[in-house]
Amino acid sequence: MEITPHNTQEEKLLMLGGMFENIIHQFKQPLNAINAEATGLKFQKEVGMMDDETFITSLDNIINRTIYLSDTIDDFRDFLKEDKIKVIFKIAQNIRQIESIIEPLLKAKGIIIYKNFSNNDLECYGFGREFSQVIINILNNAKDAILTSGVDEKVIKIDVSEENNNIKIEIYDNAGGIPEDIMPRIFNPHFTTKEETGGTGIGLTMSKNIIEEHFKGSLLAKNTQFELNQNSYYGACFTIIIPKNI
Ligand SMILES: Nc1ncnc2c1ncn2[C@@H]1O[C@H](COP(=O)(O)OP(=O)(O)O)[C@@H](O)[C@H]1O
Numbered sequence: 385m386e387i388t389p390h391n392t393q394e395e396k397l398l399m400l401g402g403m404f405e406n407i408i409h410q411f412k413q414p415l416n417a418i419n420a421e422a423t424g425l426k427f428q429k430e431v432g433m434m435d436d437e438t439f440i441t442s443l444d445n446i447i448n449r450t451i452y453l454s455d456t457i458d459d460f461r462d463f464l465k466e467d468k469i470k471v472i473f474k475i476a477q478n479i480r481q482i483e484s485i486i487e488p489l490l491k492a493k494g495i496i497i498y499k500n501f502s503n504n505d506l507e508c509y510g511f512g513r514e515f516s517q518v519i520i521n522i523l524n525n526a527k528d529a530i531l532t533s534g535v536d537e538k539v540i541k542i543d544v545s546e547e548n549n550n551i552k553i554e555i556y557d558n559a560g561g562i563p564e565d566i567m568p569r570i571f572n573p574h575f576t577t578k579e580e581t582g583g584t585g586i587g588l589t590m591s592k593n594i595i596e597e598h599f600k601g602s603l604l605a606k607n608t609q610f611e612l613n614q615n616s617y618y619g620a621c622f623t624i625i626i627p628k629n630i
C-alpha cells in the first residue's frame with residue numbers, strides 16, 4: 385500500500401502560520417534597508433548631490449537585497465511544497481537546511497542552538513519535508529517556551545545519535561519544562577496553552593502522526609536536566625526515534 389503525504393490543506397496552512405513570524409523577520413530588515421537606500425538616492429538627486437559612484441553603489445545594494453529576498457521566498461516555498469515521493473535523506477543535512485529558515489529569528493531573540501551530530505551521514509527513508517516540519521514544530525515550541533519563561537540564557541540543544549538500528553534525535557530546551565499536569569495532554573489535537581497568542585494545538589499532534597505513521601517511529605516528551613558547555617540546564621526534551629535506512 386502506498387502512503388500519501390500526511391499534510392492536509394488545513395495542516396499546510398497551519399504550518400505556514402507557524403512560520404509566519406520567521407518569514408516576517410527575514411523580510412523586514414532588507415525591506416527597510418531598500419527603502420532607506422531609495423530614499424537616500426531620491427534626496428541626493430533632489431539636492432543635486434548625486435555622483436555616479438554613489439548612484440551605482442546604492443543600486444547594487446538594492447539589487448543584492450532583492451536577490452536575498454527572492455532566495456528567501458524560494459527557501460520558504462520549498463519547505464511548504466508537498467513531498468511527492470519517499471526518499472533516502474541525511475538527517476544532519478535536513479536539520480541544517482531548516483536552520484536557514486528558522487535560525488535568524490531565534491538568533492534575533494537571543495536563542496542559541498547547539499548541535500551535536502554523532503555522524504553526519506546517518507540516513508533515513510521517508511518524506512523529507514515532513515521530517516523538517518516535525519523539527520520546525522518542536523523548535524518553534526522550544527522558542528515559545530523559552531521566551532515565555534524569561535530565562536536569561538536561552539539555549540536549545542539538538543543531539544543526533546545511533547541506537548541499535550535506530551536514529552535518535554533529542555531536542556532540549558532550557559525553558560523549565562512542561563508542567564506535569566498538562567504533560568499527558570500535549571499531543572492531543574487542539575490542546576494548547578497559547579490561546580492568547582494564537583496557539584493551534586495542532587503542531588505536536590501532527591508531528592506525532594508523521595513520525596509514527598510515516599516513519600514507523602516514536603515521538604516522546606519528558607522534562608530533564610542536561611549538560612551543555614559545562615553548565616547544567618533544565619527543560620523539555622523531545623525524543624524522536626526512527627529506524628535507520630539500512
Ligand atoms: N518545549 C516546551 N516546553 C514547555 N511546554 C511545551 C513545549 N512544547 C510544547 N509545549 C506545550 O504543549 C502544548 C502543545 O503544543 P503544540 O501542539 O505545538 O501546540 P501550540 O504550540 O499551538 O500550543 C503547548 O501549548 C505547550 O503548552
Ligand SMILES: [Mg+2]
Nearest residue numbers: 521525587588
Ligand atoms: Mg506548536
